[in-house]
Amino acid sequence: GENVEQHPSTLSVQEGDSAVIKCTYSDSASNYFPWYKQELGKRPQLIIDIRSNVGEKKDQRIAVTLNKTAKHFSLHITETQPEDSAVYFCAARWPGNQFYFGTGTSLTVIP
């Protein structure tokens, strides 16, 4: 069935360290993978996305990698800052244009 698994569910890192969040998806025909950051009580905000014809994309301290063979994609945040603390969601778009989300990772950056 449709499924996006996300790990870990919680992550604590020291300020300045890197954070990595991983997601796997079940439909090999999925073609678009966005990542969202959601602060407490606020709306999800897109931070980076990647399409199935690209293996890696970087935007300043944030990068996403996609392994289509293994059906997984990862979010990498380098030089973490306290303001990076939030819940991060991955998502995958199925061929029928439905979106399926991971269960979220609560990231805490310790000053």
Place this chain on the structure above:
Amino acid sequence: DSGVTQTPKHLITATGQRVTLRCSPRSGDLSVYWYQQSLDQGLQFLIQYYNGEERAKGNILERFSAQQFPDLHSELNLSSLELGDSALYFCASSVGGLPYQETQYFGPGTRLLVL
């Protein structure tokens, strides 16, 4: 501010009732998406409309329905409400549904509490 507006911000109602949530997309966006976010289910995709037509359907219950009007605003109707329908309902919009047009911008959400 994403440019997507949702009303009302909060809604308290009783089981068995019917409510309507409203969403206005960003200027120029043709696609509207509806999501449900609850503590135990995370973010669930409900339905997408593109330029007035249903484009994709997710885990939307039969008690729920939606539509997109000619001015592109959308409404999500929830009927025969149950306690488990209590959640945060988000609307998002994007320019279109084609590649490179699918970046979604979320509204502030409507918090629904069913008592």
